[in-house]
Amino acid sequence: MASALAGIRVIDISTSASGAWCSRMLSGFGADVVMLEGPAGHPLRHEAPLDSSGESIPGAYFLAGKRSAVFDLHADGAAGRLLALSEQSPVVVSSLRQHEWEALGLQPSQLGQGNAVVVHITPYGMTGERAALPGNELTVAALSGWAALNGESARAPLRPVAHQVAMCTGTLAAATVVGAVIERERSGGRGQEIDIAELDAMVSAGSPNVLRGQYTGRSTPRRDGVDITTGPVPVADGHFALTISRAHFWRDAMNVLGLDDLAEDPRWETSWYRQAHREEYAGRVSDAMRQWSKADLFEELAARRVVAGPVLTMDELSTNPHLAERGFWTELDGVTQPGAPFKLSATPWVLPSRPRPNAATRDPAG
Structure with a gap:
């Protein structure tokens, strides 16, 4: 080829x-x-x-x-x-x-x-x-x-x-x-x-952040801390990222975590309200997530089409089934x-060999 x-x-x-x-x-x-x-x-x-x-x-x-x-x-x-x-x-x-x-x-x-x-x-x-x-x-x-x-x-x-x-x-x-x-x-x-x-x-x-600074005169602030609305939080065997930007993500995730009152309360249906009042629920949600392993929590949330993901460490990537299935x-x-970070159907990206040791006798014109 x-x-x-x-x-x-x-x-x-x-x-x-x-x-x-x-x-x-x-x-x-x-x-x-x-x-x-x-x-x-x-x-x-x-x-x-x-x-x-x-x-x-x-x-x-x-x-x-x-x-x-x-x-x-x-x-x-x-x-x-x-x-x-x-x-x-x-x-x-x-x-x-x-x-x-x-x-x-x-x-x-x-x-x-x-x-x-x-x-x-x-x-x-x-x-x-x-x-x-x-x-x-x-x-x-x-x-x-x-x-x-x-x-x-x-x-x-x-x-x-x-x-x-x-x-x-x-x-x-x-x-x-x-x-x-x-x-x-x-x-x-x-x-x-x-x-x-x-x-x-x-x-x-x-x-995007440069443009924000140019047109608002303010730099994008760094986070004051981490909770479920800003980044991965601890679970039983590592960390986990949970997206709650949409109403059904929130409802289904709260049901999985056993927080039915949060799932059914209509106040939490809108994203802006959840963001403005996150101190009222962030601690409870984090505590509930600590009871789960990241693999089990991901399986339950993925089955409900909630956007979420476990934080994989570098040594876990080599055994990740999704990456393996994609070759x-x-x-x-x-x-x-x-391997290749992209796939071409007709002219695939390949690497034929590891680098040869540096050899002083090799002719660069060859």
């Missing part, structure tokens, strides 16, 4: 998780991705946790499906070699900032003799007052407002975990590359540069990993 990007070669000279996720997605669509790694290897190769052979588990996931070659961008003659390699590759993924390109004596517009699609994935973009500054997930989360939206008001703002910024940005970058490749084919080979800032990506992801998981050299 043909892959969507079969025949497209991608050179990845990035050192960030955002760049790695971008090229991983392109590889899954069938592109031939060649990572040009520094002598120490891609930074993700050294990220914990490690498997029994000492290989990085996150690195194996982010770098899967790609070929690898050692390439020191700062070595004598590296700029000329990169130019030569780019003539064979219509797409280049980079995390270099503008001053770093200049230090190499190169301009991105020279790649592929000016006909390459060059995607720049950096913390703050190629222009602007922060363009030359280093950044990471923590600083991007702080500057984008993500941290200000998450957590409880009495506690410090939260930070993302597990490369959330990188995966959001890398996904956006991959989609943009596909658009630029289509344009390149349509125009007969015209390349272009794509400037994607992690900061821009995360501000865009929070657009979400994939095997890479005997290791089970998350």
Whole structure:
């Protein structure tokens, strides 16, 4: 079965998780991705946790499906070699900032003799007052407002975990590359540069809250606390999220919990009234939910078409029957990993192998 990007070669000279996720997605669509790694290897190769052979588990996931070659961008003659390699590759993924390109004596517009699609994935973009500054997930989360939206008001703002910024940005970058490749084919080979800032990506992801701030002059407040109207609450074996936005959700959920008086009282039929008077019932509902296991409560509520869900922990996801039935998981050299986050009927997203170890003798042109 043909892959969507079969025949497209991608050179990845990035050192960030955002760049790695971008090229991983392109590889899954069938592109031939060649990572040009520094002598120490891609930074993700050294990220914990490690498997029994000492290989990085996150690195194996982010770098899967790609070929690898050692390439020191700062070595004598590296700029000329990169130019030569780019003539064979219509797409280049980079995390270099503008001053770093200049230090190499190169301009991105020279790649592929000016006909390459060059995607720049950096913390703050190629222009602007922060363009030359280093950044990471923590600083991007702080500057984008993500941290200000998450957590409880009495506690410090939260930070993302597990490369959330990188995966959001890398996904956006991959989609943009596909658009630029289509344009390149349509125009007969015209390349272009794509400037994607992690900061821009995360501000865009929070657009509804940004708009609220712009038009009301007030920031979206963080929660004062958690009850059944604002977030997951404790149950016997974990936490559970219950939606009570509609009258029948409320009525059926209260009946399941044995709170018949709340179910039948007409005062609670409207959402605005429930929200305004939540202190009158939130404690009772939470106490009733503590008597249930999350699996049993979900089964009872799902049978009544109440929107609800148990909070699954990371280790519980691998045995979740819904994900298994959808074929979400994939095997890479005997290791089970998350698979494609989408399904294409004709050109499915695949990952043919785990990344090969960094090999100094490998020819990046091969």
